[in-house]
Amino acid sequence: MKRYRLSILLLCIFPILMHAQKAGEHIRRPTPQNNQKPQRRGKTANIQQKTYNKVFYVNGVSLTMIYVEGGTFQMGATIEQEDDAVDDEKPVHSVTLSSYYIGQTEVTQALWKAVMGNNPSHFKGDKLPVEQVSWDDCQKFINKLYEMTGEEFRLSTEAEWEYAARGGNKSLGYKYSGSNNIDDVAWYWDNSGEKTHEVATKKPNELGIYDMSGNVWEWCQDWKDDYSSISQTNPTGASTGSYRVVRGDGWLSNYRGIARSSCRGGSIPTLRDDDPPGSLSLQLSEKVLGSRRSADNHRHGGAKRSKPPQGPDGRLSFF
Numbered sequence: 001m002k003r004y005r006l007s008i009l010l011l012c013i014f015p016i017l018m019h020a021q022k023a024g025e026h027i028r029r030p031t032p033q034n035n036q037k038p039q040r041r042g043k044t045a046n047i048q049q050k051t052y053n054k055v056f057y058v059n060g061v062s063l064t065m066i067y068v069e070g071g072t073f074q075m076g077a078t079i080e081q082e083d084d085a086v087d088d089e090k091p092v093h094s095v096t097l098s099s100y101y102i103g104q105t106e107v108t109q110a111l112w113k114a115v116m117g118n119n120p121s122h123f124k125g126d127k128l129p130v131e132q133v134s135w136d137d138c139q140k141f142i143n144k145l146y147e148m149t150g151e152e153f154r155l156s157t158e159a160e161w162e163y164a165a166r167g168g169n170k171s172l173g174y175k176y177s178g179s180n181n182i183d184d185v186a187w188y189w190d191n192s193g194e195k196t197h198e199v200a201t202k203k204p205n206e207l208g209i210y211d212m213s214g215n216v217w218e219w220c221q222d223w224k225d226d227y228s229s230i231s232q233t234n235p236t237g238a239s240t241g242s243y244r245v246v247r248g249d250g251w252l253s254n255y256r257g258i259a260r261s262s263c264r265g266g267s268i269p270t271l272r273d274d275d276p277p278g279s280l281s282l283q284l285s286e287k288v289l290g291s292r293r294s295a296d297n298h299r300h301g302g303a304k305r306s307k308p309p310q311g312p313d314g315r316l317s318f319f
Contacts (some may be wrong), residue, residue: 042189043233053208054101058148062105065286066209068160070099071169076227079310080175084257088264094231095159101286102156102164105199105210106130106218110220118271127198129216129281133267135244136220138282154235155221156285158245158264159235165213165248165261167206177248177261178205179251186214186259192251212248213259217280220262224266244269246280 054065076092077085113119113126118185120132133141136301142153161239165177178185184203192214200210212218222237222245237245243266249259257263272280 002287006062007023020028020121022076024271025030029236039105040200046092050256056149058111058145060068061111061114063106063111063284064105065101065284066104066164066207066289068097068100068102068168068207070097072096072274073163073166073171075159079264080180081175081260081262082175084175085262091227091229093227093229095163096231096233097159098234099288100160101288102160102209103194103283104208106216107282107284108199112141114182115141115148123196128196129199129211131196131216132272133280133283134272137272141282144232151286153284153286154277155219156283157234157236158220158222158247159232160285161218161220161283162213162261164207164209165205170206172206174205175260177209178203182256182259184214185211186249187211188214188256188259189252190256194252202252213261214253215251216248216267217246218282219247219267220247222303224264243267250300270281 055066056063056065064179075095075097076090078092079087084242087307102166109121109124109128110128111129112121112124112130112133120137121128121130122132138155142155145151145153167174167178174180176185177183182188183191184207196215201216202210202214204210205212223239223241224243224245225238225241246265246267247263249263254258258265267280
């Protein structure tokens with residue numbers, strides 16, 4: 001059975017809603033991009049916020065969510081991936097995504113402790129990414145976060161993860177997430193000192209997202225499956241499988257090609273990767289307010305208002 005040393009990055013996106021404050025959470029209004037003032041038109045003001053990044057607080061720990069404008073991109077072994085690309089990254093295919101939010105960084109140990117009250121990580125530090133968490137552990141985190149905030153969130157789909165790693169519609173066509181020079185953007189075997197590092201200490205990518213190459217592997221929402229050449233819109237992966245997708249590479253990899261934006265991995269959902277330690281982590285996503293809830297919330301159990309969400313570990317996204 002295939003094992004990957006993974007670290008799961010959690011990035012959380014939370015819609016700005018009044019009932020979150022009722023749950024005891026303190027939310028700071030997002031800062032508009034391009035120095036524009038937000039429009040205040042009752043309920044439509046929430047829809048306008050989709051063009052802004054968001055900052056939230058959970059028990060005093062901040063979460064910054066990056067707005068990713070939807071678009072169409074070529075997913076898989078594109079030309080800049082060169083000879084490092086392998087068969088499971090092929091064929092290259094066209095993917096169209098709706099807009100969403102994704103965490104600016106991997107989920108930190110400080111955030112995990114604020115939500116779960118414990119810290120499973122091998123390497124300790126509030127600003128370090130949480131690790132040694134399984135896909136199933138991430139679901140418990142998501143459930144608890146839902147109970148605390150009442151907001152809809154989940155792991156990124158594999159397509160969302162790659163689109164964000166490539167820089168979205170601001171992509172400059174880099175091999176790694178934010179650069180063609182791996183040392184600019186990633187912690188890996190040659191520079192990590194055999195340990196994880198604090199989030200956001202390397203260069204961000206074109207969208208302002210950190211550590212999508214290196215540091216820790218990140219769980220995605222999807223079951224791992226073969227690619228198809230058929231164009232897709234908001235794909236959510238296979239309906240079942242044996243391995244959940246992991247992306248991004250980690251501190252212990254000694255092959256630079258694994259940290260590429262199109263490189264794929266997979267792991268069984270219960271794996272925490274205790275040997276070697278410090279590999280698996282998660283990240284959060286969220287949908288843009290006013291858009292239709294994505295199908296994978298229903299297929300894979302993303303957060304719903306009717307009951308606590310069920311879903312995989314990794315970078316979490318909002319739509």
